[in-house]
Amino acid sequence: MNHQTRVWITGVGAVTSLGHAYQSVADNLLAGRSGIRRVSRFDVSQHASQIGAQVDDIPCPPGWDAEEFGRLYRMEQIILASCCTALHDAGWWDRRQSVRFGIVLGQGAEWLTIWDSDMTRGGQRLLRSEARAEPLVKQACRKLQLTGPAISVAAACASGNYALAQARRWLELGWVDVCLAGACDAGVTGLGLAGFGNLRALSRRNDEPEAASRPFDKGRDGFVLGEGGAMFVLESAASARQRSARVYAEVAGCGASSDAHNMVIPSPDPEPAIAAMRQALNNAQVEPAEVDYINAHATSTPVGDIAETRVLEAVLGEAVHRVPVSSTKSMTGHCLTAAAAVEALACLIAMERRALPPTINLDEPDPECNLCHVPNSARPHRVKVAVSNSFGFGGSNTCLVLKAV
Amino acid sequence: MHADVAAYGCVQAAPDQFPALRQKPGPGIGQSLPNNFLKHADEQTVVALAAVLQAIEQFRMSEICFDGWGVAAAPFFLGRATLVQALQRYAAEGAWGLSPHFIPHRSQHAISGTISQALKIHGPNFGAGGGPGAAAEALLAGAVLLEGSRLPGVWVVLTGWDPEYVPDPEGRPTCETTCQAVALALVAPRPGWPGTKLSVLPCSRNERQDEQPAKTSPLSPTLQTVQQALRASAAETIPLLWELEGGGRIELASGGLNGCAPPTAFASRIAGRPRTLQQAGAGTEKKR
Numbered sequence: 001m002n003h004q005t006r007v008w009i010t011g012v013g014a015v016t017s018l019g020h021a022y023q024s025v026a027d028n029l030l031a032g033r034s035g036i037r038r039v040s041r042f043d044v045s046q047h048a049s050q051i052g053a054q055v056d057d058i059p060c061p062p063g064w065d066a067e068e069f070g071r072l073y074r075m076e077q078i079i080l081a082s083c084c085t086a087l088h089d090a091g092w093w094d095r096r097q098s099v100r101f102g103i104v105l106g107q108g109a110e111w112l113t114i115w116d117s118d119m120t121r122g123g124q125r126l127l128r129s130e131a132r133a134e135p136l137v138k139q140a141c142r143k144l145q146l147t148g149p150a151i152s153v154a155a156a157c158a159s160g161n162y163a164l165a166q167a168r169r170w171l172e173l174g175w176v177d178v179c180l181a182g183a184c185d186a187g188v189t190g191l192g193l194a195g196f197g198n199l200r201a202l203s204r205r206n207d208e209p210e211a212a213s214r215p216f217d218k219g220r221d222g223f224v225l226g227e228g229g230a231m232f233v234l235e236s237a238a239s240a241r242q243r244s245a246r247v248y249a250e251v252a253g254c255g256a257s258s259d260a261h262n263m264v265i266p267s268p269d270p271e272p273a274i275a276a277m278r279q280a281l282n283n284a285q286v287e288p289a290e291v292d293y294i295n296a297h298a299t300s301t302p303v304g305d306i307a308e309t310r311v312l313e314a315v316l317g318e319a320v321h322r323v324p325v326s327s328t329k330s331m332t333g334h335c336l337t338a339a340a341a342v343e344a345l346a347c348l349i350a351m352e353r354r355a356l357p358p359t360i361n362l363d364e365p366d367p368e369c370n371l372c373h374v375p376n377s378a379r380p381h382r383v384k385v386a387v388s389n390s391f392g393f394g395g396s397n398t399c400l401v402l403k404a405v
Numbered sequence: 406m407h408a409d410v411a412a413y414g415c416v417q418a419a420p421d422q423f424p425a426l427r428q429k430p431g432p433g434i435g436q437s438l439p440n441n442f443l444k445h446a447d448e449q450t451v452v453a454l455a456a457v458l459q460a461i462e463q464f465r466m467s468e469i470c471f472d473g474w475g476v477a478a479a480p481f482f483l484g485r486a487t488l489v490q491a492l493q494r495y496a497a498e499g500a501w502g503l504s505p506h507f508i509p510h511r512s513q514h515a516i517s518g519t520i521s522q523a524l525k526i527h528g529p530n531f532g533a534g535g536g537p538g539a540a541a542e543a544l545l546a547g548a549v550l551l552e553g554s555r556l557p558g559v560w561v562v563l564t565g566w567d568p569e570y571v572p573d574p575e576g577r578p579t580c581e582t583t584c585q586a587v588a589l590a591l592v593a594p595r596p597g598w599p600g601t602k603l604s605v606l607p608c609s610r611n612e613r614q615d616e617q618p619a620k621t622s623p624l625s626p627t628l629q630t631v632q633q634a635l636r637a638s639a640a641e642t643i644p645l646l647w648e649l650e651g652g653g654r655i656e657l658a659s660g661g662l663n664g665c666a667p668p669t670a671f672a673s674r675i676a677g678r679p680r681t682l683q684q685a686g687a688g689t690e691k692k693r
Contacts, residue, residue: 135534
């Protein structure tokens with residue numbers, strides 16, 4: 001295979017605060033429902049931000065021992081549940097060992113998450129040798145009985161787009177026949193709330209959880225932590241056609257760049273993020289005016305949403321007032337490492353349902369964010385080309401272009 | 406996929422060397438970084454940047470503009486000691502006890518992000534792996550990035566503590582250990598390149614696992630074995646190979662005459678073998 005190889009998404013699995021089945025996530029996103037509420041899994045009384053889009057019951061995949069699944073760390077559960085659902089959805093579950101099946105997992109702080117989870121349960125893994133420990137992606141590979149290469153990639157909130165880009169390239173190079181790719185995070189924890197809270201990045205609208213995440217709105221005051229994951233089955237168009245597989249979309253273009261400015265603060269210079277978007281559009285051979293929907297990174301922070309607006313204005317040009325833009329973080333919260341993957345799923349839903357998921361809580365758009373918004377209610381719209389931006393700590397800028405097939 | 410290893414640097418530092426190393430992580434641009442640039446960085450980030458700076462210095466790449474390059478960095482149990490302290494403070498002081506720098510500087514993108522910032526790299530940067538097997542993951546991901554994105558070059562950086570940093574309940578190491586890093590500058594293969602070459606070869610659909618050539622290490626590459634292989638590559642006449650989990654292999658091979666020879670495009674003279682941190686002068690300026 002080569003650069004001309006078309007790579008299609010043929011399976012989806014997700015764990016989100018809006019549901020775990022594709023249909024329920026789609027229904028809730030398009031109904032404008034929020035998954036954000038007061039965090040109940042641990043004591044948040046000392047935290048400035050006490051809200052989150054937490055995932056409560058992670059479904060045990062069919063065929064798995066529920067007790068054994070229940071003993072896994074939440075991050076492990078999210079990964080396995082997402083992967084299993086995607087494999088079943090794609091129709092590869094029973095034949096997954098007959099091909100070179102790879103996996104690229106986006107994750108952000110795997111070991112810190114595991115050690116924190118373990119300590120919470122009273123364990124001591126943090127203080128013992130972990131030389132023989134098995135990374136989550138290898139564990140997933142073994143438990144799912146996949147035989148291809150397995151790696152994890154980390155670019156903070158942009159991790160999912162890096163994972164999709166890497167998997168797409170593996171398929172183009174012929175390294176794998178089929179590949180799972182996506183990202184997962186279990187970030188609604190005490191350390192997560194405290195760490196981002198002390199960065200003053202989180203909303204403190206604790207009395208109105210569902211109204212707290214309000215990207216592009218004049219009253220936004222920070223993002224809301226979310227968690228979950230989405231994994232996708234990627235394969236060549238030829239393979240999908242041969243199997244008569246259901247096709248969600250083509251992974252048509254990927255772009256990535258770095259700000260080289262600050263580990264946390266977005267660059268005041270929009271050029272690096274502009275470059276990532278243009279790279280992705282060029283890669284997909286799509287003109288800006290051909291874009292039907294943009295799922296913005298927009299996290300609901302005062303600085304970030306304006307910075308992304310400048311990027312969209314530059315890339316779209318005159319089309320900026322016609323191309324619909326929404327931020328589904330208004331409903332899912334900011335799923336951190338999993339954000340790009342969950343938002344790629346939102347793009348697939350927009351394509352399949354021919355409707356644009358809204359930015360809820362967009363009551364008074366910030367004049368500095370003068371875009372073609374989809375405020376508060378979903379809107380019918382045929383989406384053939386969807387773009388998803390994801391930017392992250394470490395100065396990462398990524399853009400994914402998905403095309404309807 | 407094949408790449409020339411245009412430069413490499415290997416650095417190790419004991420815990421007592423970090424205060425100086427944070428101030429001046431290395432020669433060249435390492436001297437001109439703001440004094441607080443690495444103030445909140447993890448030790449693995451500090452040695453990672455030092456290894457990159459050492460490679461630039463040794464292989465005479467200081468005139469190179471890295472603007473379009475990429476970075477793939479593989480930490481190994483990043484932030485472990487800091488997590489011990491963070492959990493203690495969180496338990497004792499509540500939410501306000503956690504440093505706002507904890508997440509940005511102890512997440513697995515922290516090393517690649519810091520290097521991109523230091524070198525003004527505007528290409529992609531990301532972390533790969535993070536624990537056992539991280540070296541193979543970074544070499545694989547870095548090679549894919551170089552080949553797929555047609556970048557002028559990619560820094561692949563591996564870091565970790567040797568032996569493993571197992572913290573005590575205060576976060577201090579339970580044995581003597583040093584923090585290590587190796588940085589490889591990968592560029593597209595050029596005809597006649599006499600230095601070290603990296604190949605990442607997938608297992609083709611029909612290839613049998615027992616057809617691996619001789620001299621294959623039974624284990625995946627690690628930070629330590631990659632360092633040894635780079636240092637030995639000048640003398641080796643046959644490739645050093647590691648098997649990749651999931652099929653395929655990684656190969657480091659000498660170009661022939663001198664595995665340490667810098668590429669002519671980047672250097673005006675032959676550079677020497679890798680120096681120790683002290684030999685490179687990194688972090689020792691105050692002492693001299």
